[in-house]
Amino acid sequence: MSSDSVSNPVASVPDASTRICAVYGFPVRHSASPAMQNAGIAALGLNWLYLACETPPQHLPVALDGAAAMRFVGVNLTVPHKTLALDCVDYIDPEAQRLGAINTVRFETLDSVSGDWVGLGQLERWPEDDSPVRARGFNTDGFGLMKALEEELNWTPTGQTAVLIGVGGAGRAAGLTLAKEGLKRLYIVNRTEEKARDLAESIRLEFPLVETAIGYPEPGNQVDLVLNATSLGLKAGDPMPWDASALKPEQTRLAFDMIYRPAETLFLKSMKAAGVKTANGVGMLLWQGVKALEIWTGQPVPVEPMRTALLKNVYGS
Numbered sequence: 001m002s003s004d005s006v007s008n009p010v011a012s013v014p015d016a017s018t019r020i021c022a023v024y025g026f027p028v029r030h031s032a033s034p035a036m037q038n039a040g041i042a043a044l045g046l047n048w049l050y051l052a053c054e055t056p057p058q059h060l061p062v063a064l065d066g067a068a069a070m071r072f073v074g075v076n077l078t079v080p081h082k083t084l085a086l087d088c089v090d091y092i093d094p095e096a097q098r099l100g101a102i103n104t105v106r107f108e109t110l111d112s113v114s115g116d117w118v119g120l121g122q123l124e125r126w127p128e129d130d131s132p133v134r135a136r137g138f139n140t141d142g143f144g145l146m147k148a149l150e151e152e153l154n155w156t157p158t159g160q161t162a163v164l165i166g167v168g169g170a171g172r173a174a175g176l177t178l179a180k181e182g183l184k185r186l187y188i189v190n191r192t193e194e195k196a197r198d199l200a201e202s203i204r205l206e207f208p209l210v211e212t213a214i215g216y217p218e219p220g221n222q223v224d225l226v227l228n229a230t231s232l233g234l235k236a237g238d239p240m241p242w243d244a245s246a247l248k249p250e251q252t253r254l255a256f257d258m259i260y261r262p263a264e265t266l267f268l269k270s271m272k273a274a275g276v277k278t279a280n281g282v283g284m285l286l287w288q289g290v291k292a293l294e295i296w297t298g299q300p301v302p303v304e305p306m307r308t309a310l311l312k313n314v315y316g317s
Helices: 033-044 057-069 094-099 141-153 169-180 193-206 266-273 282-297 303-315
Strands: 019-025 048-054 074-077 104-110 117-119 133-138 161-165 185-189 211-214 223-228 252-257 277-279
Touching (some): 019 033, 019 057, 033 048, 094 133, 094 141, 094 169, 104 282, 141 252, 141 282, 161 169, 169 185, 169 193, 185 193, 193 211, 252 266, 282 303
Parallel strands (some): 019 074, 161 185, 161 223, 223 252
Antiparallel strands (some): 074 104, 104 117, 104 133
16 A cells, blocks of 8 residues: 555654544534544554544535545534535435434545545545545434443333434434334424424324324323433533423433533433433444444444543543
8 A cells, every 4th residue: 555545553743644534513622522533543553633623603614625625534523513514515325314414524536446436534545636526424323322322221212202302413313213213202392393393294204103292291201211412511501401390300211411521411410310310422422433433434443442532531531
């Protein structure tokens, strides 16, 4: 392979052959993705560097265009970019199209031999200056969520009931994924009821056997899982993401918060205090990241180095 090969060892200091990937978000300074992804990159022996780039939403189109122009390998997208990115990429993977959100972008070029589009991170050499480069959007949210729920809460959706709070990019993907995995009934809670109804209609059309309801379950009705997919809890002083008078902790046995920093949000603290088994979003982030790195490299990724680096970054040990 050439000196630009994807199998080069990681340089202690980036050099002229180092390839770049990143996470775009606003805010993004809380992100643990660089620690996790750079550990995976090191384990694979790649001369790559993963960065966090604070990107205001109005600048997302030009930021993606710039990454393509500079031959980035790819980017991850977090709040508030997941749905905005649908209008900013050249091609959308079918799963991302179905879920209505993008959290991973791979930059691709045409292979001179096969004529197929191939990820820049899978090339032995950088593409020529005049080679076409396109942005392809993927969604790894659903995959990450299912892995985390199974690993950390020993829970699978088949025949179960759940309350979903928030239907932004990650929340919508969560609702559709739970429905696909055989959920019996989903209660959808969102600040804007129209978006909740839109998700319910999408589920009804694609998964007609899944029952949906807008709002909280009736008082006393038990559910199996309450899932927070809002960003409330990221900042100190954020209000609770749910109405505790409408849904009491005693009405559920499991609670999951997609937020991982702080490691225990006010939502999770209140649930834990009531004896509910809880998990934060660190496991979901891990498996999202594993899948993204596989998408960029085209090869299996060692999970444990990424897990170790992520847990150390989030929990400090």
